Amino acid sequence: xxxxxxxxxxxxxxxxxxxxxxxxxxxxxxxxxxxxxxxxxxxxxxxxxxxxxxxxxxxxxxxxxxxxxxxxxxxxxxxxxxxxxxxxxxxxxxxxxxxxxxxxxxxxxxxxxxxxxxxxxxxxxxxxxxxxxxxxxxxxxxxxxxxxxxxxxxxxxxxxxxxxxxxxxxxxxxxxxxxxxxxxxxxxxxxxxxxxxxxxxxxxxxxxxxxxxxxxxxxxxxxxxxxxxxxxxxxxxxxxxxxxxxxxxxxxxxxxxxxxxxxxxxxxxxxxxxxxxxxxxxxxxxxxxxxxxxxxxxxxxxxxxxxxxxxxxxxxxxxxxxxxxxxxxxxxxxxxxxxxxxxxxxxxxxxxxxxxxxxxxxxxxxxxxxxxxxxxxxxxxxxxxxxxxx
Ligand SMILES: Cc1ncc(COP(=O)(O)O)c(C=O)c1O
Numbered sequence: 001x002x003x004x005x006x007x008x009x010x011x012x013x014x015x016x017x018x019x020x021x022x023x024x025x026x027x028x029x030x031x032x033x034x035x036x037x038x039x040x041x042x043x044x045x046x047x048x049x050x051x052x053x054x055x056x057x058x059x060x061x062x063x064x065x066x067x068x069x070x071x072x073x074x075x076x077x078x079x080x081x082x083x084x085x086x087x088x089x090x091x092x093x094x095x096x097x098x099x100x101x102x103x104x105x106x107x108x109x110x111x112x113x114x115x116x117x118x119x120x121x122x123x124x125x126x127x128x129x130x131x132x133x134x135x136x137x138x139x140x141x142x143x144x145x146x147x148x149x150x151x152x153x154x155x156x157x158x159x160x161x162x163x164x165x166x167x168x169x170x171x172x173x174x175x176x177x178x179x180x181x182x183x184x185x186x187x188x189x190x191x192x193x194x195x196x197x198x199x200x201x202x203x204x205x206x207x208x209x210x211x212x213x214x215x216x217x218x219x220x221x222x223x224x225x226x227x228x229x230x231x232x233x234x235x236x237x238x239x240x241x242x243x244x245x246x247x248x249x250x251x252x253x254x255x256x257x258x259x260x261x262x263x264x265x266x267x268x269x270x271x272x273x274x275x276x277x278x279x280x281x282x283x284x285x286x287x288x289x290x291x292x293x294x295x296x297x298x299x300x301x302x303x304x305x306x307x308x309x310x311x312x313x314x315x316x317x318x319x320x321x322x323x324x325x326x327x328x329x330x331x332x333x334x335x336x337x338x339x340x341x342x343x344x345x346x347x348x349x350x351x352x353x354x355x356x357x358x359x360x361x362x363x364x365x366x367x368x369x370x371x372x373x374x375x376x377x378x379x380x381x382x383x384x385x386x387x388x389x390x
Contacts (some may be wrong), residue, residue: 005361006122014360022358023380028175029243030306030339031373040241042298046288054284060277062268062353064090064249068283070250072292075207076234081224084257087264089250089271090278094235095127097250101201101231102131103270104205104252104263114201115161116168117153119364121175121203124168136160138167141177143367146332148179154192163197169223171232172216173206173338175368180210180337186222194226201274204234208303209310210337213239223269228255236286238339239303245282303346306370310339313372320377326385339370349387357383 003166004012010026029037063069077086091097099127105114105128114133115142116124125135137153138160157167169189174180183187193200200223210216221228229252234246252267254260289295314333321330333341345353345365353359359380361367372380 003368010360016115017358019358024267025361025367030370042289042295053252056218062271062277062344064278070289085254085260087252087260091248092246094248097233097248098127100250102128102133105133110164114166125159135302150185151205157192166199166201171202171204171219172210176340177342178336178340186219202231202232206338208239242282247282310370314369316377320381324381324385326388341367341369343367352387
């Protein structure tokens with residue numbers, strides 16, 4: 001038997017827990033005030049239109065729907081880049097894009113290593129390792145686990161990475177820490193990548209969950225200002241709430257049009273022997289929303305309300321902890337972005353929260369802020385305070 005997935009295993013334990021006051025802050029999905037992961041209204045409306053108008057379930061091209069790719073490019077790049085430099089694949093979720101990126105690094109650029117932040121999303125390492133990409137990590141988190149170790153990060157990239165190697169970056173809402181570089185720091189990072197001829201591989205799983213749809217692309221633009229080439233893997237799981245529909249993409253930014261065409265031919269080869277061609281439905285929903293101005297406006301509104309709710313919960317948690325009597329200041333969570341925060345709780349405290357309070361968070365201390373609820377904030381903070389005191 002393979003060991004259970006660390007995070008999904010926690011959910012199983014949560015479901016089996018008979019305590020009526022249990023709380024699951026471990027999983028990586030958005031939850032509304034009622035604890036549900038809702039279907040967005042714009043998605044429901046788009047689906048109605050699709051059901052009425054869809055003519056075929058025939059295969060999509062290997063690289064997916066051209067209409068979808070063009071919307072994807074609008075969202076990520078706007079008019080900042082010559083589109084002939086882009087090779088875009090529609091992929092099954094962000095994970096599908098990452099896996100194809102891994103296949104590309106392994107088949108086209110081997111034996112280069114991929115540098116990943118420490119820590120990073122738990123699935124990054126196995127996805128790249130399973131294609132045989134050698135992995136190294138660069139420093140990301142400060143020793144007190146509350147901020148970015150920008151000097152450590154830049155030193156590792158300058159001193160340890162070799163020219164031609166690849167560097168994995170989270171465009172925004174770093175998972176698991178919620179800690180992102182500032183715009184000045186992104187410029188510094190972009191310059192180091194360019195000076196060292198390092199290939200940026202950017203994971204963009206949370207567009208719109210940080211500061212805003214446009215604002216969250218600024219890291220990518222900063223990197224592309226200094227670098228001609230990059231691979232960007234994006235996901236629409238979170239921002240459209242389309243988790244199970246598997247909607248994402250891989251965009252390879254090439255220096256010119258002929259390099260983009262050559263890269264596309266290689267990418268298609270990798271897709272063909274992997275998932276062959278991407279699923280239609282989820283991408284059709286995204287295209288339907290983005291080609292209708294009313295649905296797009298409704299999406300913007302719903303996305304903003306998810307983003308605002310997460311920020312309010314983060315603020316409420318920090319405020320409530322101040323009055324919980326533990327004497328611990330959690331204000332370092334306030335500048336963090338997206339669904340996750342590193343709480344600073346250690347493994348023993350995390351276990352205690354689970355065993356004594358039926359509150360489930362990941363062993364690293366990562367909290368899904370969207371899993372908190374306004375009504376039960378006091379209960380959560382009292383439990384955290386008790387654990388900290390003991
Ligand atoms: C950083 C990061 N990248 C990629 C993904 C994968 O997203 P998807 O579900 O679209 O495959 C996630 C999902 O949690 C993530 O957090």
